[in-house]
Amino acid sequence: MKNMRLKLARVEKDLSQEELAQLVGVSRQTIGLIELGKYNPSLSLCVAICKALSKTLNDLFWDENA
Amino acid sequence: MKLFNTKRAAMDERIVHTRNMLYKEAYIVAILLCSISVVTKCIIYGLNIGSAITELSILFLTALYYGIRAVFLGLYSDEVEVHDRTSKLSMNKKNMIWGLGFGVVMATFFGIKSALMYGEGNAQSLWYFILVFFASLMIYIPFFVGILAILHALAYKASKKVIDKDLDE
Numbered sequence: 001m002k003n004m005r006l007k008l009a010r011v012e013k014d015l016s017q018e019e020l021a022q023l024v025g026v027s028r029q030t031i032g033l034i035e036l037g038k039y040n041p042s043l044s045l046c047v048a049i050c051k052a053l054s055k056t057l058n059d060l061f062w063d064e065n066a
Numbered sequence: 067m068k069l070f071n072t073k074r075a076a077m078d079e080r081i082v083h084t085r086n087m088l089y090k091e092a093y094i095v096a097i098l099l100c101s102i103s104v105v106t107k108c109i110i111y112g113l114n115i116g117s118a119i120t121e122l123s124i125l126f127l128t129a130l131y132y133g134i135r136a137v138f139l140g141l142y143s144d145e146v147e148v149h150d151r152t153s154k155l156s157m158n159k160k161n162m163i164w165g166l167g168f169g170v171v172m173a174t175f176f177g178i179k180s181a182l183m184y185g186e187g188n189a190q191s192l193w194y195f196i197l198v199f200f201a202s203l204m205i206y207i208p209f210f211v212g213i214l215a216i217l218h219a220l221a222y223k224a225s226k227k228v229i230d231k232d233l234d235e
Contacts, residue, residue, distance in 0.1 A: 026079065
């Protein structure tokens with residue numbers, strides 16, 4: 001399932017996938033795959049992404065419907 | 067043991083996971099190639115362990131390495147716990163079944179070998195097969211069941227000790 005909240009938060013911060021990837025220390029493809037829902041990141045990577053985008057884990061990764 | 071744990075710069079976890087998956091696949095391919103090589107050599111040169119010693123060493127030593135590492139990282143007891151929780155047959159019972167299986171396979175192999183090599187005529191061949199088969203069953207079933215049960219118990223105990231120590235810290 002696509003993670004639109006992550007994509008929106010990244011765009012809100014005016015960051016490209018490449019820039020977010022550099023901030024959290026992964027490749028651009030990894031960010032792309034997380035946004036597409038094709039890769040499940042570890043908790044530490046989720047936290048790094050949340051910190052980079054000034055969001056909480058709930059904001060970006062908690063699925064109310066799951 | 068940090069045999070392969072060299073210090074490296076921070077890596078993308080997806081790359082690490084994917085690379086680990088590829089290592090696993092490469093290991094399976096290597097094991098398959100070794101097994102095919104052993105079977106091929108047995109067909110060409112007959113049952114001669116010397117001709118396939120390299121392949122057998124690779125098969126045995128890699129399995130031994132995994133087993134020892136799994137025990138000393140505390141992984142073995144975790145695997146048993148998860149297995150016993152999800153499977154109808156406990157690991158103990160599965161080991162016994164494997165021991166029985168190995169015993170029956172060995173007994174059948176030696177039975178057929180004796181019948182073919184020493185039997186003259188159908189009746190004598192059948193008699194030799196039955197004789198050697200049941201004698202081998204009596205030897206190999208307790209041997210394999212015992213070996214597997216003892217190894218399992220020792221590995222489980224050692225692994226549990228490691229993981230309990232880790233949890234205490």
